[in-house]
Amino acid sequence: MHLTRTARIVLGCITAAGLALIYVPLLLVLLNSLNADPSFAWPPGALTGEWWRRALHNTGARDALWTSLRAGLCATALALVLGSLAAFAVHRHRFFGRQTVSFLIVLPLALPGIVTGIALNAAFRTVLTPLGIGFGLFTVVVGHATFCVVIVFNNVAARLRRIGPSLAEASADLGARPGQTLRHVTFPALRPALFAGALLAFALSFDEVVVTTFTAGAGTRTLPIWIYENLARPHQAPVVNVVAALLIALSVLPVRAAQRLSSDPAGGRL
Template sequence: MKLSRTARIVLGCVMAVGLAFVYLPLLLVLVDSFDADRSFGWPPSGLTGRWWVRALHSEGAREALLTSVRAGLGATGVALVLGSLAAFAVHRYRFFGRRTVSFLLVLPIALPGIVTGIALNAAFRTVLGPLGVGFGLLTVVVGHATFCVVVVFNNVAARLRRIPGSLAEASADLGARPWRTFRYVTLPSLASALVAGGLLAFALSFDEIVVTTFTAGPGTQTLPIWIYGNLARPNQAPVVNVVAAVLVVLSVLPVYAAQRLSADPAGGRL
């Protein structure tokens, strides 16, 4: 479809406004992390890098970062296993309720986070409580995995739809057993989709706060929860800005890498 010059200008302006609405607040956080003043304010009274040094030596921020990394890696590992298996089952086999399974796998990411958090909180209290398992890193990992499975499932399912079935058939015709076919034919074709799905899952888990609030125990504090808890402390405002800027960068990098890995050599997206 060919658009007129006026339509292109209007669409370009709308796009610019939309991007500015999303990214200008992130830019303000980055600028505020160098503000010499202790309080949130604009314009900055001066520029300094001492808050970055202070954030580097903040024990609470370091522990929260380590907890977020652990939770992200754990949720990503669970999501890679469950999401991949579910994608293979839905793609390779025809069974009753196949569409329902696909719908149920995608549903958690569409539900409001507070609904998922309340449901998981009630489930953990009912199931894990009598077993003596309290809220902590394990419950956070399980909570994050519920929506991280979706991105892995979507990436692997999309790639499986693009892999010709003739490759596996040719491998079988040449005498390869199913496991050997999977190892040398299917898995290499899925490698970039698995990595992309894992990176997206880690990014989702790393900056999650709503579900974490309902599934973390008193001693479990991820980086987003640490930021939220220190916002009201005046002396911590500059350090919070620094940690928030780092969180933005750490969240953008895996998403960008996943987008590059998901790129179709022909110019599309898998």
Template sequence: MQFTPVSKNVLRVVAGVVMAAIYLPLLLVIANSFNATTAGSFPIADWSTKWWAAAWHNEGAREAIATSLKVAAVSTAIALVLGTLIAFALSRYTFFGKNTVNLLVVLPIALPGIVTGVALSNTFKTVLTPLGIGLGLFSVIVGHATFCVVMVFNNVQARLSRMNMNLEEAAMDMGATSWQTFWHVTFPGFRSAIVAGGLLAFALSFDEIVVTTFTAPPGTETLPVWIFNNMARPNQAPVVNVIAAVLILVSMIPVYLSQRLTGDDRK
């Protein structure tokens, strides 16, 4: 498809406007984290790093970070196991209801977070609480795992669909056991896909707020929930900017690594 010079310039302008709308607010948050005043303003007259020191010593923020790391790590671990197993089942076997299962696995990422949150909250309060399983860190992890599984599943399934099964058959014909074939032939083929899916799942869980709001008990705050609860407090606004800036920078790492891994596989 050929574009005229005018069309190319229009596309460049549109792309620039879209990128500016996405990233300028993020840059403003990072800049305001160095603003010496408590009120966010632009242009910044006085620069300071005192709010970074205040954020480092903020006990609530540190506890929220620890909670987010725990939830994201466990949710990602669950997603790696379940997402990989489901991807193998749907990629390597044919059975009745296969398309339905595929839809049900992917559906949580398409549902609005508030729907998932309300559904899980009602389930825990009406069904599981009488059995002794109430809202807590476990319910938050379950809520995050529902959509983290999709990230791993999509990556692994896409890779398995492109793998050459003749290599596995050749390995077994040469005397390799099923485990040896998996470890030396199959696993290296989708290893980067499972790592990329895990990184995306971790980033998605670490940043999630809607499902967390409905599945976390009072007093349990992940980092995004802590940011939301402290945004309306004027004295905490600069610290919130610092935490948000850190969250922006940290979130870029798994996304960048995942992109590099999936990009290398296309070469």
């Protein structure tokens, strides 16, 4: 499609404005993490690494980070198993109510987080509390898995629709057993979808605030909850900016890895 010079200029300006809206606030966070003024005076009168030193020695931030990592990894592992099995069941088999099952699996991602959080809180109090299981890391993992399963399910289902059942049927015709077909044919074809789904699920779990608030209990603090609680504290705000800056920097690596893995050699997308 040919665009006029005026159209290209307009589209370029709109694109630049959109990118600026996304990335200028992120750059401000990075600069404020080095701003010597704890009130974030602008422009910065001087730069300092003091806030970075304090952040690295902040036990609350380190504990919250470790909690977030454990919750994210456990929720992602659970989502990979349940989401993959659900995708195979829905897209490789025909049974009564298949579309209803698919709808019910995807629904939690569309529900407001506060609705999911309230529902999970009530369910945990009704089912787990009488069994002596209190709110903590376990309930956070279960809560995060409710929407992480959807991410893996959608990725695997899309990949299954793309490859179709013909590869597995050809493998069976050549004498391969089901386990061999899964290991040598199906899994390599699904690997990019599984990896991308795992990254997205982990990112959503790591960033979750609303559901975590209702499922964590008083003694469990993930990193987003720690940031939310400390942002309004005068002496902690610069440290919060450092933590946010670190998260921005670390987010680049998995996103780039997922982008490279989901690209085919011709430059398209799998």
